[in-house]
Amino acid sequence: MSITLEAAPLAIAREGRIAVVTVDNPPVNALSHALRQALWDAAEALDADPAIDAVVLTCSGRTFIAGADVTEFGKPPQPPHLPDLVARIEAAKKPWTAAIHGSALGGGFEVALACRFRVALASAAVGLPEVTLGIVPGAGGTVRLPRLVPPAVAVEIATTGKPVKAPRALALGLIDRLVDGDLRAGAIAFAAAMPALPPSLRDRAPLPAESGFWEEAAKSVGKASRGETAPLRALACLRKATEASFEEATAFERETFLELRSSPEAAALRHVFFAERAALRPASIRGVEPRPVRTAAVVGGGTMGAGIAAALRDAAIPVILVERDSDALARGIGNVGAIFDGAVKRGRIGESEAAARKAGLSGTTDYARLADTDLVIEAVFEELSVKRAVFEALGRACRADAILATNTSYLDPRAVAEGLPDPSRFIGLHFFSPANVMKLLEVVPTPETAPETLATGFALAARLRKVPVQAGICDGFIGNRILKRYRAAAEDLVRSGADIADIDAAMRNYGFAMGPFEAQDLGGLDIAFLQREGARARGENVPEALGDILVRAGRRGQKTGCGWYDYAPGDRRPRPSAAVSALLAPAIRGGELPRDIAAHLVGLMGTEGAVILDEGIAARPEDIDLVEIHGYGFPRRRGGPMFQRDFGP
Ligand code: 3H9
Numbered sequence: 001m002s003i004t005l006e007a008a009p010l011a012i013a014r015e016g017r018i019a020v021v022t023v024d025n026p027p028v029n030a031l032s033h034a035l036r037q038a039l040w041d042a043a044e045a046l047d048a049d050p051a052i053d054a055v056v057l058t059c060s061g062r063t064f065i066a067g068a069d070v071t072e073f074g075k076p077p078q079p080p081h082l083p084d085l086v087a088r089i090e091a092a093k094k095p096w097t098a099a100i101h102g103s104a105l106g107g108g109f110e111v112a113l114a115c116r117f118r119v120a121l122a123s124a125a126v127g128l129p130e131v132t133l134g135i136v137p138g139a140g141g142t143v144r145l146p147r148l149v150p151p152a153v154a155v156e157i158a159t160t161g162k163p164v165k166a167p168r169a170l171a172l173g174l175i176d177r178l179v180d181g182d183l184r185a186g187a188i189a190f191a192a193a194m195p196a197l198p199p200s201l202r203d204r205a206p207l208p209a210e211s212g213f214w215e216e217a218a219k220s221v222g223k224a225s226r227g228e229t230a231p232l233r234a235l236a237c238l239r240k241a242t243e244a245s246f247e248e249a250t251a252f253e254r255e256t257f258l259e260l261r262s263s264p265e266a267a268a269l270r271h272v273f274f275a276e277r278a279a280l281r282p283a284s285i286r287g288v289e290p291r292p293v294r295t296a297a298v299v300g301g302g303t304m305g306a307g308i309a310a311a312l313r314d315a316a317i318p319v320i321l322v323e324r325d326s327d328a329l330a331r332g333i334g335n336v337g338a339i340f341d342g343a344v345k346r347g348r349i350g351e352s353e354a355a356a357r358k359a360g361l362s363g364t365t366d367y368a369r370l371a372d373t374d375l376v377i378e379a380v381f382e383e384l385s386v387k388r389a390v391f392e393a394l395g396r397a398c399r400a401d402a403i404l405a406t407n408t409s410y411l412d413p414r415a416v417a418e419g420l421p422d423p424s425r426f427i428g429l430h431f432f433s434p435a436n437v438m439k440l441l442e443v444v445p446t447p448e449t450a451p452e453t454l455a456t457g458f459a460l461a462a463r464l465r466k467v468p469v470q471a472g473i474c475d476g477f478i479g480n481r482i483l484k485r486y487r488a489a490a491e492d493l494v495r496s497g498a499d500i501a502d503i504d505a506a507m508r509n510y511g512f513a514m515g516p517f518e519a520q521d522l523g524g525l526d527i528a529f530l531q532r533e534g535a536r537a538r539g540e541n542v543p544e545a546l547g548d549i550l551v552r553a554g555r556r557g558q559k560t561g562c563g564w565y566d567y568a569p570g571d572r573r574p575r576p577s578a579a580v581s582a583l584l585a586p587a588i589r590g591g592e593l594p595r596d597i598a599a600h601l602v603g604l605m606g607t608e609g610a611v612i613l614d615e616g617i618a619a620r621p622e623d624i625d626l627v628e629i630h631g632y633g634f635p636r637r638r639g640g641p642m643f644q645r646d647f648g649p
Pocket of ligand 1 (some may be wrong): 030069083106108
């Protein structure tokens with residue numbers, strides 16, 4: 001018999017003397033107010049039921065409880081509060097067993113820790129990802145975890161936020177058993193064999209830390225968290241749990257959680273969390289079915305093409321690499337292979353996985369081999385005539401319904417597609433280098449692009465685990481257009497008398513890995529220079545940039561040993577350059593400098609973003625934020641330039 005509590009997002013069924021509580025709160029069984037209340041009521045009812053000896057807690061849908069309901073974080077908390085619910089389940093008179101599939105995360109894992117036992121499918125994962133949302137666990141996660149696993153493991157889980165897969169979780173003692181096959185049946189059998197009520201985690205002492213452990217951990221967590229507040233605060237909670245009473249540690253954790261929940265950093269990280277999820281399902285493709293992509297080809301095996309091919313192989317899509325001659329093809333295949341070899345060296349994949357990825361890549365110099373390919377991505381030299389020749393060949397060789405994409409970053413995709421039979425299957429897919437690593441994908445439809453083609457671009461991004469953002473056609477699309485404005489504004493500061501190294505330091509302190517000048521030295525100053533020269537050759541009025549002066553003096557960045565800075569041979573550390581000061585001296589006009597350089601430059605990014613929105617190049621401010629965070633190193637904890645513009649200080 002199954003009783004569904006009225007309007008409750010869970011059901012209770014009986015299997016002999018075992019009660020099975022099944023949470024059903026789509027999409028991810030988050031602990032909304034209604035669910036917390038329903039679980040509370042279930043705990044009360046089952047404690048009072050003499051016909052029940054044990055309880056199995058399971059979930060329907062794609063996952064176990066994925067955490068607190070993040071949409072409730074902006075509102076005042078309503079009872080029953082999660083810590084109280086967790087304590088209530090822990091205080092139950094019958095042993096509860098959490099039966100985990102999908103993910104038990106955050107509050108979901110905290111509920112599981114309140115259960116006496118945890119069993120899981122091998123495909124499941126558990127974790128405390130709160131720090132990725134700028135908060136610490138708020139329902140006892142940092143207090144119970146160190147009572148279950150050694151401090152080093154607790155630190156890893158709570159300060160990185162990375163989930164632990166079930167087999168490792170079993171080895172660590174985070175779960176008690178892996179269930180093969182039917183989780184519900186397996187959990188019931190397990191619960192039936194465990195009649196006793198062993199001590200709860202509350203009754204256990206925390207595992208001891210060696211002397212000096214917390215000081216060392218603070219150093220490494222501080223370094224890894226790159227300016228984010230939450231990881232060190234989570235560490236402080238774990239330390240408290242090992243040094244104070246359960247009650248004191250719980251109060252400390254709750255206080256920290258409530259403080260951080262209302263912090264600007266947490267608001268920014270929540271904004272990014274929801275923006276990333278919304279990115280995969282923009283309004284422009286609602287209800288449109290993507291075309292199947294079973295096979296793909298990449299034209300051009302340089303750095304970009306090889307990265308794209310590797311990204312496709314990482315998603316298990318068979319790839320044909322196309323080059324113009326056999327030497328270039330051999331180099332291209334070598335470039336892709338080197339990416340997988342590098343992944344093996346860094347321990348990301350095993351030898352056999354690398355071999356499988358390489359085996360799914362073939363090469364050709366003959367377009368006729370693409371006759372049955374579903375998707376072709378062109379990544380050849382940024383020259384209109386070269387790209388057009390590629391699409392002419394593709395137009396002849398490919399199936400009439402094959403999707404044809406260009407990876408151009410600066411050319412007008414409409415011009416690239418000119419003359420293509422059926423331009424409705426053409427689209428811009430702008431990857432960022434290294435394409436197998438960088439998460440951003442700018443999806444650029446032309447006016448002719450069919451909705452299914454656009455939807456296929458988004459579906460591909462999801463398969464490649466990328467963050468897709470639709471961009472309209474303009475010089476540089478969204479990201480490079482803002483980059484141009486940012487660099488020009490940084491140069492303007494130099495003209496006004498700001499120190500190059502001070503500007504870089506300001507942006508690093510803000511949270512970028514590098515400032516604008518260091519970044520140019522790394523990437524090379526010549527690409528932007530050649531673009532400006534090209535525009536000048538076409539008769540456009542492009543004022544002289546400071547970068548032009550440097551390139552003309554042979555300073556093209558690290559590769560020439562000098563750019564905005566000087567570099568000693570074999571040393572990538574930038575050193576302020578007297579030669580640069582002398583070269584730029586005539587262009588320095590002096591003037592007033594902003595009090596806060598980073599706020600000024602980020603503000604100008606936001607201003608450009610606002611124009612981009614007005615022009616319809618981006619659909620939503622959060623799309624611009626995603627472009628900056630995932631393509632240009634904007635610090636995630638700041639939420640992006642549009643978040644700063646709309647909600648910043
Ligand atoms: C916490 O627990 C704090 C506690 O310690 C203390 C409290 C006192 N809330 O990712 P998907 C939505 S903090 C609300 O595409 P998947 C998401 O927006 C929380 N909504 O699915 C999307 O909505 P829509 C700690 C949520 O299958 C839909 O669900 N937990 C939440 O690829 C599908 O999401 C986390 O940080 C939420 N917590 O991946 C876990 N989570 O369809 C965060 C998701 O309208 N969640 N949504 O766009 C995840 O990591 C993934 O969702 C998960 C499933 C791996 C579970």
